[in-house]
Amino acid sequence: MRALFGVLLALAIGALFWWGMQTKDERSELPSALAGRPAPAFDLELLPSSREAWGERLDLSDYLGKKPIILNFWASWCYPACYEEAPILEATWRRWKDQVLFVGVNTQDELDAAEKFIEQFGISFPNVYDPRGKVGIDYGMYGVPETFAISVEGRVLERFAGTISAEKLESMIREVLP
Amino acid sequence: MRRVLWVLILALGLAGAQTVGNEPPPDLPPKVFEIAKKLRCPVCRGESAAESNAGVTEEMRRQIAEMLAEGKTEDEIIQYFVDRYTEWILYEPPKRGLGLVVWLAPVIGLGIFGFGLYSYLRATSRRAAELEGISEEELARAEAELGRDDEGGAPS
Numbered sequence: 001m002r003a004l005f006g007v008l009l010a011l012a013i014g015a016l017f018w019w020g021m022q023t024k025d026e027r028s029e030l031p032s033a034l035a036g037r038p039a040p041a042f043d044l045e046l047l048p049s050s051r052e053a054w055g056e057r058l059d060l061s062d063y064l065g066k067k068p069i070i071l072n073f074w075a076s077w078c079y080p081a082c083y084e085e086a087p088i089l090e091a092t093w094r095r096w097k098d099q100v101l102f103v104g105v106n107t108q109d110e111l112d113a114a115e116k117f118i119e120q121f122g123i124s125f126p127n128v129y130d131p132r133g134k135v136g137i138d139y140g141m142y143g144v145p146e147t148f149a150i151s152v153e154g155r156v157l158e159r160f161a162g163t164i165s166a167e168k169l170e171s172m173i174r175e176v177l178p
Numbered sequence: 179m180r181r182v183l184w185v186l187i188l189a190l191g192l193a194g195a196q197t198v199g200n201e202p203p204p205d206l207p208p209k210v211f212e213i214a215k216k217l218r219c220p221v222c223r224g225e226s227a228a229e230s231n232a233g234v235t236e237e238m239r240r241q242i243a244e245m246l247a248e249g250k251t252e253d254e255i256i257q258y259f260v261d262r263y264t265e266w267i268l269y270e271p272p273k274r275g276l277g278l279v280v281w282l283a284p285v286i287g288l289g290i291f292g293f294g295l296y297s298y299l300r301a302t303s304r305r306a307a308e309l310e311g312i313s314e315e316e317l318a319r320a321e322a323e324l325g326r327d328d329e330g331g332a333p334s
Contacts, residue, residue, distance in 0.1 A: 033264045108233040133237045140262040143221040143234065 033140050034156040039064055039071070039148070040138040044128035047106060049118045054126040063101055064154035068176035070169070071148040073105045073136055076113035078144040081163045085145055086121040092169045093125045100173055102126075107144055108133040152178045210243045213252055217259055218269050226269045 034040075041061040046054055063069060072089055074082040093102040104127035106114045111129065118127060130136070139148060142161055149158040149172040157175055160168060214228035219235045227235040238259070245255045259267045271280045312320075 033260075033262055108237070132240065133233055134241070136234065137237060137241065137259075137262060140264075141220070141234070 032156070032159040034148075034159065037156060038154055039069070039150045039156050040135070042128070042130075042135045042138065044105075044130055044135065047111070047114055047118060047127045047129050049115055049123075050126045050128075053124075058103065058126055058128050060103065063103075064150070065152070068100045068152045068173070068178070069148075069150040070100055070102045070172065070176070071105065071139070071150060072102065072164075073107050073139070073141055073144050073146045074117075075107050075109045075144045076117040077109065082117075082145045083121075085163045086117070086123065088164065088166050088169060090121055090123050090125070092166060092173070096173055097125070099177060103128065105130050105135050107136050107141075147172070149173075149176045151176050206239060206243050207246070209246060210239050213242050213246075213255055214239050216256060216269050218267050220263065220267070 039060070041059070041064060043057060043059040043061070046056060046058050050058075060069075070093075072085075074086070076082070089102065089104075093100075096102075102125035104123065104125060106127055106129050108131060109129075111131075114127075114129065117123075128135075133141075136144075136146075139146075139156075139159075145161075145163060147160045147164050147169070148156055149160075151157050158172055160172065164172075211228045214235070215226045217227040217238065219225045219227050219230035219232055221232045221234055222230050227238045241258075242255055245258065250258075256268070265272055272278075273281055
């Protein structure tokens with residue numbers, strides 16, 4: 001009886017260790033405090049390459065509650081993740097730009113490096129410059145790249161951390177479309 | 179003389195190395211680091227926002243400093259980060275709900291271990307006491323009986 005108890009205890013401890021080793025700490029699985037809540041507004045300077053089409057600054061509150069928004073946090077130093085998803089974001093934006101607004105938030109970056117990145121991928125959606133990364137903290141961002149889907153009512157519906165695929169981006173867009 | 183100089187340089191270097199990382203940078207008050215220690219670095223593993231050099235934690239410390247300058251309390255500042263990151267951002271789990279289990283688990287574990295140890299020691303000492311209470315005569319009889327059993331019970 002005692003031996004059986006010992007074996008069961010050892011098995012239970014072993015199972016606990018195994019479970020502990022299996023538990024993933026993927027950023028995409030971490031909770032988002034913003035899900036279902038109003039998206040935080042911000043008013044930031046646009047990157048020089050975005051100014052001709054979008055003006056000097058972008059105030060998100062001008063668009064919140066009027067149009068669904070895909071908000072993408074990125075940086076030129078975020079290699080390879082941001083470089084992998086940039087062409088996907090641009091191609092998807094060109095397909096959906098009449099119905100959804102894409103906004104890029106360049107986070108904790110050098111202006112020249114950010115501009116080089118924009119030029120490299122021919123990014124045409126507006127990108128704001130956030131050298132401090134203040135907006136990222138407002139959105140509870142864990143690290144770049146991260147993408148948020150904001151409904152037409154101005155609520156955060158979903159957060160995706162890491163390199164976004166074309167399929168995932170399309171599914172986020174379908175989710176935010178009215 | 180040269181040897182003394184080298185020893186002096188080495189000692190100064192070691193003293194300098196000891197203080198690096200332990201002292202907060204001069205541009206932020208120590209209170210900022212006190213609060214940052216209670217928050218997790220969102221992009222690291224097992225590091226607080228006070229220890230990490232990640233860009234996001236630099237900004238967290240800057241925001242803490244700004245909020246302190248605005249007169250916000252420590253609780254208000256911590257709540258600011260919880261509102262954005264959930265309670266995941268707390269370096270130590272809260273002492274309620276599921277977090278309470280994490281706090282109580284070592285105490286419960288220690289209790290179970292203590293009880294097991296106590297039961298084992300009590301059983302051992304009881305057995306020893308029982309043996310002490312047996313007289314020489316009884317022991318000799320038991321040994322004789324055991325001897326007889328061995329002789330009779332042994333397979334031929």
